[in-house]
Amino acid sequence: MNDLFSKIEQIEQSLQQEFEAINDFIFRHPELGGEEYISVKYLTDVLSQYGFEITMPYCDLDTAFRAEFGDREETKIAFLAEYDALKGMGEKGEPAHGCGHNWIAASSVGAAIVLSQLKDEFKGQIVVLGTPAEETFGAKVDMVERGAFDDIDIVIQGHLGNENILNTQAMxxxxxxxxxxxxxxxxxxxxxxxxxxxxxxxxxxxxxxxxxxxxxxxxxxxxxxxxxxxxxxxxxxxxxxxxxxxxxxxxxxxxxxxxxxxxxxxxxxxxxxxxxxxxxxxxFLDMVNIPSLQEIMKEGLTKAGIENLLEEEVEPKGSTDIGNVSYQCPTSYVQLDVEGDEPFLAHEQSAVSLSNSSYAMKKLHQAIQAFAYTGLYLFLNEKKIEEIKEEHQKILAKKGGKSCENKE
Ligand SMILES: [Zn+2]
Ligand SMILES: [Zn+2]
Known part of the structure; x- marks a missing residue:
């Protein structure tokens, strides 16, 4: 797999400017949840330039989309893009990216594009799901209920933070x-x-x-x-x-x-x-982490140069709609330390100043490489996906299934 990682690294390095441009464009066009029209137009344009087929709107949500590349009938791995900004966090009270969702969009779209360039090496479909409004109504919940994840085998997404956390928790x-x-x-x-x-x-x-x-x-x-x-x-x-x-x-x-x-x-x-x-x-549901899936992600992160990765469960500090996704599909959701000149604290000014910084860009490339590696490893090891799905079911059974107000 070392050989495969170096292929990923090479492709990623040749596209770094493009990926930084995504991070920068979304950052400079901050839009509130459910109104992310400019961001979504930009992201789907980039993806279609790379040959992805776009469905938009998606799941009855104006600013949700699905982008697909590859074989329809095979394994499907989805990278989730978030792109909503926070109300009132700009200098003059305008919306701003104070949670780094511009970075989430760039890292997920970037990983999908890198994999699309390696498509000759595997069977499968690379999917990008554009998931609006994480900060407000949490559109992933509606997307889960409307079947967006029914045919997806594995989900991958990341988030910036002030520590490297392999098994991100959510309340x-x-x-x-x-x-x-x-x-x-x-x-x-x-x-x-x-x-x-x-x-x-x-x-x-x-x-x-x-x-x-x-x-x-x-x-x-x-x-x-x-x-x-x-x-x-x-x-x-x-x-x-x-x-x-x-x-x-x-x-x-x-x-x-x-x-x-x-x-x-x-x-x-x-x-x-x-x-x-x-x-x-x-x-929102809590987060389901699957050790066998996270083991592969850990390998990818390590190969990409991420050190000091916390593996133990840390106390959750917030809630997020990807929790609901993690009950539906095996999901890898990691948090990466920006390692900037101040700690990245979500929903604070530090996050606004760091989300489009050179520090965030460095993490962007490492994340894209690690996410693409995890995707490629899984596309090439279908048996592993079956094992991960079994483990997922066992964990859900132990938790006593899902229960929250959406289901009433
Ligand atoms: Zn947030
Ligand atoms: Zn966030």
Whole structure:
């Protein structure tokens, strides 16, 4: 496989300018989730120049796409491109790439292009899936539900960070809005005729705050009042709150979500209001890492010169829609240290200044080489893919399957 890696390295080195241009273009055209029209037009143009066939829009999402290269009936390996920016992170409050999703687009598209140049060496199809809005509604969740991953054998994606993490973790997350309905009344003249929906919201928070002592330390519950009533002199007949629950496993998330729902139900009972709830964002699952797949990725990363790779599980710090993908398909999702002049902290200014830096470019080339190597290794070892799929199923069975609010 050493020979194969040097072939990958050679091709990647001959295309480095092109890949840096992708990183730079997406960075300079920051667009919010679901509105990434310029980014998607650019990425699909680049891919079609290299002979990829494009389907767009895809899965009923305007800024999702699928690009395919190679044999339709064979093994399919998908590289996921993200390209949404963050609201208000630019110098003048405009959107900016403060999570390095421009780099994700460049690394995934780059790996797919490198593999396409080696297509004579293997049977299979190279797929790039353009997955919008990771920062907001998490379009991968909709894409999973709409079958985008049904025929995919393996998924590969990376993310920038301030450590090299082989087995990236993510928290499972549910986001629910609880809406209470009471009865309006003059707050001074006839308060006894009213049923106060805002009281129900406050009691929900009181219940949740009491619950905090009894949940595991790594779990999180956080929220806002999304409707606190219309006027101070009217007993609010409508009030609502949005609460996000996170936990390191989806089974534990289910447990705390039930408890939070009970807080809201109890608040409705105490106040005499009626309560209904629903998700205000897609729910995300935790991350499924498969040791046999990550072993190959580790080899690729090492060959590409990535050192200090953390292999043990590290405490997850956030949630992401690729968790849902990892339940559907064996997924390799690594985090790479930018090693810049300051630590890369996602959603902070450091990430904006580093996402298009020379440091990010160095990691871009290493990532493309490692991702392409992993893809090539798997295309050439179909048996390995079967083993990985079996291991994936075993891990899912152990986890007790998937459970989150999307499935209700
Ligand atoms: Zn982010
Ligand atoms: Zn991100």
């Amino acid at each position: 499972a997350m549910n986001s629910l809005e609880f809406r209470f309905t009471g009865k309006p009344a003059h707050a001074a003249a006839y308060p006894y005729n009213g049923v106060n929906a805002l009281d129900a919201v406050q009691l929900t928070f009181a219940g949740v705050n009491a619950l905090r002592q009894h949940i595991r330390p790594e779990a999180r519950i956080h929220g806002i009042v999304s409707n606190g009533g219309a006027a101070a002199n009217i007993i609010p007949d409508q009030a609502a709150c949005k609460l996000t629950m996170r936990a390191s496993s989806s089974s534990y998330l289910e447990e705390i979500t039930q408890k939070v729902k009970n807080c809201a139900k109890g608040a409705a009972l105490m106040t005499g209001t009626t309560m209904e709830y629903g998700k205000f964002e897609n729910s």
